[in-house]
Each structure stands twice: as C-alpha cells, then as structure tokens.
Amino acid sequence: MDRPLSRQSRQQARQRAITEAVMAEGAIRIEQLADRFGISVMTVHRDLDELEGRGLLRKDRGVATAMSTALVESSDVYRSSRQLAEKEALARAALELIEPGQAIILDDSTTTLHLVPLLHTKTPLTVITNTLPIMEQLKGTRGITLLSVGGQFYNWCSAFMGRMAVEAFASLRADVLVMSTSAITDDIAFHQTLETVDVKRAMFESASTRILLADHTKFDKRALHAMLPLSEFDAVVVDADTDRAHVDRLRKRGVKVLVARKAPREARS
Structure with a gap:
C-alpha cells in the first residue's frame, strides 16, 4: 500500500x-x-x-x-522528477559496490540521493557529503557516521560548495565515491556550473574507488564545463535503456561499464 x-x-x-x-x-x-x-x-x-x-x-x-534553462536543469527541484525508475536501478547497482565498514562520499546528484534510503543494509558506514537533503535523511540513522562538508550554500542544488568545500574534501581520504553528472560528451563527464566541477573533482581525488552513475539521457545532453573522462572512473553504471553503441564503445576503450537491471515492480511501489 x-x-x-x-x-x-x-x-x-x-x-x-x-x-x-x-x-x-x-x-x-x-x-x-x-x-x-x-x-x-x-x-x-x-x-x-x-x-x-x-x-x-x-x-x-x-x-x-x-x-535560465541551464540553471533550472541543474537544480535539484527539476532533476529530482526525472528518470525516477532509471535512477532507482542505478542506485541499487551502486549499492552492490559498497561494503560495510567503508567511508563513502556522496555528491549532490539526485541519482545518488536514491542510494541514501538503501544504505542501512550496508552498515556500519561513514558517509561524507556536502548535500543538505542527504544530511537530513541520514541524521540519526543507526550504524551510519555522518560527516558534513560545509562552504557556501547554493540554494539551486541544496549543497555546500566553494573553496571551503574543496579544501575540506582535499583533507579527507575515503574508500568510495558515488557521483553522477549532467552530461556526457565525447566520453567525458560535463556539468553546467564550474563550482560543481571544482567540488566533484575534489571528491574524486579524495576517494580510492570512483563510481559514476549515468542514466541513458546523459549521453544526449550537453553542458559547458568538462569534469572528468569516463576512463578515469573505476566503474561507470548505466541503465538498461542506454544505447548499446555507447556501452560497446566505452568497453573497447577499457572502461568498466555495468548495466543496471531494472528495479522489480514491488521495489518501486
């Protein structure tokens, strides 16, 4: 019900x-x-x-x-209503790459947000984030040590960014980073805002294992700022509707691509 x-x-x-x-x-x-x-x-x-x-x-x-359309499409208000089934499938696939006892970094993407309610199955965990909705969901969760990263708060994405956030992530060493991106062009992850790129790169450098979650629509979008080549991630998780040509091309280039199974209907109810 x-x-x-x-x-x-x-x-x-x-x-x-x-x-x-x-x-x-x-x-x-x-x-x-x-x-x-x-x-x-x-x-x-x-x-x-x-x-x-x-x-x-x-x-x-x-x-x-x-x-501005670019700013609206970057906002969590807009993004949180898009590709819900795909994001849920990606989150469940990412969960399989997380082990109890690890320290994990979660970015401000709404795709990663779908992972948050599942984390109790992998406790104990340390979760590091700059994202207010994740902090609100995880505060007081048994078995999860929550580390929040501050900085300048950006309303449009409900996250802390800027120099303070970049320096905070640079001082940490985590086991796993789970992040998403706004667009993929020429097998490079892009984002609309430079502030987001700076923070996500700092997250990337702070983690031993880096996981990118990208639903099939990311391959058709464009954004201004280059972030990271997909070849630098330890795993790129895509949904089942991703064009097979993208999957085959990335695998030929040595990228570890995981195709997430669609979530069972009962899991989405």
Missing part, C-alpha cells in the same frame, strides 16, 4: 510542477497558476518566493517568468 505523501513531499512535487509549467510557457500569471493547481494565490506566492530565492523563476507584477 502506498504511503500518503507528507506535506513537504506535496510541496516539493507542486513546486516541481510549477517550475516545469513556467518553463514550458515562459511566463504565467499567478492567478492562472492558482487555478491550474487548485491552490490559493497566497500559496502560489509562497512557492514562487522560494523558487525565486533558488534562482529558478522570477516573480514580478503578478507574473512568474522562467529563468
């Missing part, structure tokens, strides 16, 4: 829907959003204030306007 959604979950789902609606149309009047989603104008104002604070939308004179 499905559990009822919490107030926070309903709010997040509504804000994702509002963001996507405004992105699709460019601009929508606040009264129209209230009618479309069956909520009060006051609730729309509160949602838009939060989304504007995260740099995703602009609210002006009763109209909500879309911001």
Whole structure:
C-alpha cells in the first residue's frame, strides 16, 4: 500500500510542477497558476518566493517568468522528477559496490540521493557529503557516521560548495565515491556550473574507488564545463535503456561499464 505523501513531499512535487509549467510557457500569471493547481494565490506566492530565492523563476507584477534553462536543469527541484525508475536501478547497482565498514562520499546528484534510503543494509558506514537533503535523511540513522562538508550554500542544488568545500574534501581520504553528472560528451563527464566541477573533482581525488552513475539521457545532453573522462572512473553504471553503441564503445576503450537491471515492480511501489 502506498504511503500518503507528507506535506513537504506535496510541496516539493507542486513546486516541481510549477517550475516545469513556467518553463514550458515562459511566463504565467499567478492567478492562472492558482487555478491550474487548485491552490490559493497566497500559496502560489509562497512557492514562487522560494523558487525565486533558488534562482529558478522570477516573480514580478503578478507574473512568474522562467529563468535560465541551464540553471533550472541543474537544480535539484527539476532533476529530482526525472528518470525516477532509471535512477532507482542505478542506485541499487551502486549499492552492490559498497561494503560495510567503508567511508563513502556522496555528491549532490539526485541519482545518488536514491542510494541514501538503501544504505542501512550496508552498515556500519561513514558517509561524507556536502548535500543538505542527504544530511537530513541520514541524521540519526543507526550504524551510519555522518560527516558534513560545509562552504557556501547554493540554494539551486541544496549543497555546500566553494573553496571551503574543496579544501575540506582535499583533507579527507575515503574508500568510495558515488557521483553522477549532467552530461556526457565525447566520453567525458560535463556539468553546467564550474563550482560543481571544482567540488566533484575534489571528491574524486579524495576517494580510492570512483563510481559514476549515468542514466541513458546523459549521453544526449550537453553542458559547458568538462569534469572528468569516463576512463578515469573505476566503474561507470548505466541503465538498461542506454544505447548499446555507447556501452560497446566505452568497453573497447577499457572502461568498466555495468548495466543496471531494472528495479522489480514491488521495489518501486
């Protein structure tokens, strides 16, 4: 039986829907959003204030306007609603590469976030992250030692980044890094923002084993900043819908590619 959604979950789902609606149309009047989603104008104002604070939308004179597509697509509000089944399959495959007693680094990707609820099966673990939603989910979890990395907080991705975060990761040595990427071009992982690239590279250098999770859509996307060649990862985990040509090409280049099985239906309910 499905559990009822919490107030926070309903709010997040509504804000994702509002963001996507405004992105699709460019601009929508606040009264129209209230009618479309069956909520009060006051609730729309509160949602838009939060989304504007995260740099995703602009609210002006009763109209909500879309911001930069690249920034919106980088945001956790947008990313968390995409490729859910694929992300779950990738997370379950990554779980098999983690052993009890290890120290693991988790990045700010929504793909990695799907791994978090599964980690209790691998305790004891030390989890190191710069990502607020992961901290909130894992705090107080029995068998998990949680190390948070600070720095400048970025609303659009709910993560701490900047020089402080980079230096903090540089001072650590972990067993495993699990991370994702925004896009893959010429078999190189890319991201839209340089701040994210800097932190993820620092994470990469701090871990003995590096695992990249990438659903099939990453091969069709583009981003501005090169992060790391896929050949430098110890394992690249892709979902079952990834074009076989990508898998074969990467394997010929010596990349260890693991194809995640689709999660059983009961696991997704």
